[in-house]
Amino acid sequence: MDDYENEALPVGEAQVAEAMQTLQRYKAGKAALDKRIVDNELWFRMGHWKNYQNPMMPGKAQPSSGWLFNSIANKHADAMDNYPEPNVLPREADDEDTARALSSVLPVVLEQADYEQVYSDCWWRKLKQGTGVTGIFWDPAMRGGIGDIAVRSVNLLMLYWEPGVADIQASPDFFSLSLEDTARLCAQYPQLAGHTASVLDMPRYIHDEGQDTSSKSVVVDWYYKRPDETGRMVLHYCKFCNGVVLYASQNDPALAESGLYDHGQYPFVFDPLFVEEDSPAGFGYIDVMKDCQTAIDKMNHAMDENVLLSAKQRYVLSDTAGVNEEELADFSRDIVHVVGRLNDDSFRPLQTAGLQGNSLSYRQSRIEELKEISGNRDMTQGGTAGGVTAASAIAALQEAGSKLSRDMLKSAYRAFAKQCYLIIELMRQFYDEQRVFRIVGESGESRFVPFSAQALRAVPGGSVGGVELGSREPIFDIVVSAAKKSTFSRLSQNETAKECYQLGFFKPENADAALAALEMMDFEGIEKVRQRVRQNGTLAQQLARMQQQMAQMAAVIAQQGTGPDEPARSAGGASAQKDGQAVKLAGLGNALPVAAAARAMDIH
Structure with a gap:
């Protein structure tokens, strides 16, 4: 990447070709994670038998029980019951009014960005894939061209970073891929005409109906950090497809020096469930529960087969028995004709042994094991153990059983605070014109709060003895609490x-x-x-x-x-x-x- 040392050069085909080489290297380092993400989606849909090359019994039913799905659904319900709400606190007394206004405006900005849906989607992916990713972008086309902040849940399968880094902000390059219609891209970007052959492959989920991608092209959003003349890291952005540059911030005179965003951070917030070393992505509950779920499904298969065989009347019949087989197999006939004499050696019923009690106990123990390792005990879902009848005792047990959910929520709240910081930085950069937000109070009354970036930008510090003291930029702390209590x-x-x-x-x-x-x-x-x-x-x-x-x-x-x-x-x-x-x-x-x-x- 030495060609990027001269930041004055525009981004062209040579730079895109070098970025493609970097992307291929990142893809090779993330191949194992991509395969695990695709497999986990099948587990979540209870279609995980498709992962096995040799099914248990060809031609036989392959049952999939929903214990794993139930655990994940309950975790998601806990998250939605504790939807976050930001509270902005000032670090200096002069910024108290701005912090109070931000505490009222931020929830409205999130509501306008449909953040509740983003929060839900991010939690599903966090539980399934092990990591939820939220993107905070400035969309200049929103609000009729005025522009506004867009918050989106991003698919981890489409993101690539340098292998071995624990924080994506430490990666020199960051790639976000998307699959878009080629004809629409050519209409929007005329320079793409004649370059419609897709030159990049991307991992995809396994769908029952299949997907036709012949008319699609892979669009790459390439974010990268490079130092400017003062040594400050500047965030730049390039959008390219099939080797053609669609947009580059370095080619834009307005952004060539300052970069895409003033905060200089990749606009993505990772929220891992269970942390892995040397990776910003974690692993989820499916990775923990899949072995136990496999054992339960295999036992269900064996037990279903046993019950069906036990309920069906079968016979051991010798060729010399002289029994009419068609009449014997027809249960509507009252008489079955026999030629000669029957005895136990030539004809006898074949009875399959029923299920043993220890088999049922073992299956139940594996179900309890899955509940334990997922923290999805009956008590956390409202059930009670034998002998527990007092309301205070039930409440105490439920409170103790929900500590895993509280731990997950704390990590989600930390990620939510990072998202709010990015939103505030985008407001500081782009909210040039004053906007009016409708705030609904606790008692239902409405009031209108005007807000602009002027309240967030640097304030001159004045001068003492003819010496300028410089400027001071307002800094805030964000405390997150549950807006919707369970x-x-x-x-x-x-x-x-x-x-x-x-x-x-x-x-x-x-x-x-x-x-x-x-x-x-x-x-x-x-x-x-x-x-x-x-x-x-x-x-x-x-x-x-x-x-x-x-x-x-x-x-x-x-x-x-x-x-x-x-x-x-x-x-x-x-x-x-x-x-x-x-x-x-x-x-x-x-x-x-x-x-x-x-x-x-x-x-x-």
């Missing part, structure tokens, strides 16, 4: 709120004791509960002072009455007023803990 999480939180209410945590007179207990507790939303208890305690003190002041005022009014019967009437009126106020205060005292408990609950 049903179990909501039930657990609601149970905690009810227990706190029943124990009197929200009674104003118990504020000090409740705060002491809450200091030793830890659950989601505890800070809001502590704040509410403190407010209840403060309100209780204020109400006590008001009661004392009103009692003093009532006594003064009673003493200042005129006339022989005024003191009695004044005292009676003050007493009635005090009693009415006490009733109101008593009602307010009950309302405070009820309102506090309602705020702590999560009801959908």
